[in-house]
Amino acid sequence: MASEAQGAETGGLxxxxxxxxxxxxxxxxxxxxxxxxxxxxWMGLAILAVIGLMxxxxxxxxxxxxxxxxxxxxxxxxVYKMVEDVSGxxxxxxxxxxxxxxxxIVCANFLGLIPMSFTTTSHFAVTVVLAMAVFLTxxxxxxxxxxTKFLGLFWVSSAPLxxxxxxxxxxxxxxxxxxxxxxIRLAGNVMAGHAVIKVFAGFAAIAVVSPxxxxxxxxMYALEILVSFIxxxxxxxxxxxxxxxxxxxxx
Amino acid sequence: xxxxxxxxxxxxxPGMPQLDFSTWGNQIFWxxxxxxxxxxxxxxxxxxxxxxxxxxRQGTIxxxxxxxxxxxxxxxxxxxAYDKALIDARAEAGxxxxxxxxxxxxxxxxxxxxxxxxxxxxxAEGEKVIAEIRTGALDNVKVxxxxxxxxxxxxxxxxxxxxxxxxxVTARMKG
Numbered sequence: 325m326a327s328e329a330q331g332a333e334t335g336g337l338x339x340x341x342x343x344x345x346x347x348x349x350x351x352x353x354x355x356x357x358x359x360x361x362x363x364x365x366w367m368g369l370a371i372l373a374v375i376g377l378m379x380x381x382x383x384x385x386x387x388x389x390x391x392x393x394x395x396x397x398x399x400x401x402x403v404y405k406m407v408e409d410v411s412g413x414x415x416x417x418x419x420x421x422x423x424x425x426x427x428x429i430v431c432a433n434f435l436g437l438i439p440m441s442f443t444t445t446s447h448f449a450v451t452v453v454l455a456m457a458v459f460l461t462x463x464x465x466x467x468x469x470x471x472t473k474f475l476g477l478f479w480v481s482s483a484p485l486x487x488x489x490x491x492x493x494x495x496x497x498x499x500x501x502x503x504x505x506x507x508i509r510l511a512g513n514v515m516a517g518h519a520v521i522k523v524f525a526g527f528a529a530i531a532v533v534s535p536x537x538x539x540x541x542x543x544m545y546a547l548e549i550l551v552s553f554i555x556x557x558x559x560x561x562x563x564x565x566x567x568x569x570x571x572x573x574x575x
Numbered sequence: 576x577x578x579x580x581x582x583x584x585x586x587x588x589p590g591m592p593q594l595d596f597s598t599w600g601n602q603i604f605w606x607x608x609x610x611x612x613x614x615x616x617x618x619x620x621x622x623x624x625x626x627x628x629x630x631x632r633q634g635t636i637x638x639x640x641x642x643x644x645x646x647x648x649x650x651x652x653x654x655x656a657y658d659k660a661l662i663d664a665r666a667e668a669g670x671x672x673x674x675x676x677x678x679x680x681x682x683x684x685x686x687x688x689x690x691x692x693x694x695x696x697x698x699a700e701g702e703k704v705i706a707e708i709r710t711g712a713l714d715n716v717k718v719x720x721x722x723x724x725x726x727x728x729x730x731x732x733x734x735x736x737x738x739x740x741x742x743x744v745t746a747r748m749k750g
Contacts, residue, residue: 342590342591342592343592345591345592345593346592347592347595347598347601347602355597355598355601356601357600357601357603357604358601358604359601361598361601361602361605363598363601363602363605364601364605367605367606367608367609368609370609370613371609371612371613371616374613374616374617374621375616378616378617378620378621378622378625379616379620379621379624382621382624382625382628385624385627385628385631386628387628387631387632387635389628393628396621396625397625397628397629400622400625400626400629401629419622420614420617420618420622421614423617423622424610424613424614424617424618425610427613427617428609428610428613444602444606446593447592447593447602448593448594449593449598449599449602449603449606450602450603450606453603453606453607454606511593515591515593
């Protein structure tokens with residue numbers, strides 16, 4: 325928000341919608357791989373959020389849950405049911421991994437909505453690692469569980485024989501595009517929303533349009549709250565779908 | 576984060592900070608740490624705990640439902656027993672009433688019989704007394720008639736012997 329203030333002071337319109345995504349060292353100096361940065365800080369806060377949401381609320385283990393415990397149980401049931409419904413009964417083994425992904429993404433997304441905060445999930449570095457982790461795990465798992473039968477995923481046996489090689493090429497391409505779409509969908513949505521909010525904020529420096537700009541910020545913020553959850557949900561359910569393909573590769 | 580945005584923006588160029596690959600190693604390093612920590616927290620502490628709470632709740636609910644069904648069955652048993660007891664009691668009451676009625680009837684009959692015999696005895700006695708009185712009265716009438724006849728005969732100047740008067744009175748009274 326300080327950049328807008330500076331823009332107002334200089335009198336002109338200055339948009340820096342992407343500045344909020346800058347990675348900065350917390351204590352100054354160059355950024356090496358181990359440097360604590362704002363990204364590291366907000367990831368740490370995501371850990372604290374997960375602890376606060378899932379651990380601290382359930383310390384009483386009450387049979388009749390408190391509000392916090394209800395939220396934790398709701399999150400647990402939500403993801404557990406998703407894994408069970410989409411991936412099948414044998415996918416439940418991987419529930420903790422999927423829960424980890426979901427909790428990290430949902431906490432990071434919502435923490436990113438706090439003004440002045442940094443949104444870790446808006447960076448491709450983060451989402452690509454998440455998506456590649458899912459992609460590689462699922463591929464390895466598919467081969468380990470099914471051997472060469474896993475390749476049946478690309479051979480559409482219900483299609484006419486002549487079409488099958490063409491479909492196989494398409495299937496292979498779509499399979500390798502998965503991690504790309506998986507990662508860019510999340511980061512792109514989060515980044516775009518935050519950038520649009522920033523652009524509206526830049527317009528708020530002009531007195532005439534500032535009411536509209538602020539209304540726009542409010543509307544975008546509401547949309548972003550929705551997006552934060554939906555993108556976490558989409559990422560998780562796609563992970564479940566990919567896991568299902570690995571466990572049951574037949575079409 | 577926004578205090579020195581200008582310098583940082585200039586440093587990373589006009590493009591997206593997301594495509595500044597110099598920061599990728601740093602982010603990936605911290606991300607991996609974050610994910611491992613979250614995974615450990617969830618899989619060691621949070622998820623087993625929530626699972627146990629949910630299982631416990633499910634168990635409690637199942638137990639409660641079973642207990643409720645148990646109690647319901649017991650209540651139905653109790654109701655059946657109550658109904659049976661009621662029917663038994665009713666039958667018993669009816670039996671007692673009939674018995675008592677019969678007893679009273681017997682007593683009554685007996686009492687009536689006794690009273691009848693007593694009444695009969697009294698009546699017989701009374702009749703006897705009446706008969707006695709009647710015969711007594713007849714005798715008296717005879718005596719009075721004899722005396723009166725004797726007196727009347729004497730008064731009319733006749734001399735009447737007792738024997739003929741008696742015979743005359745007796746003959747009159749028979750007629």
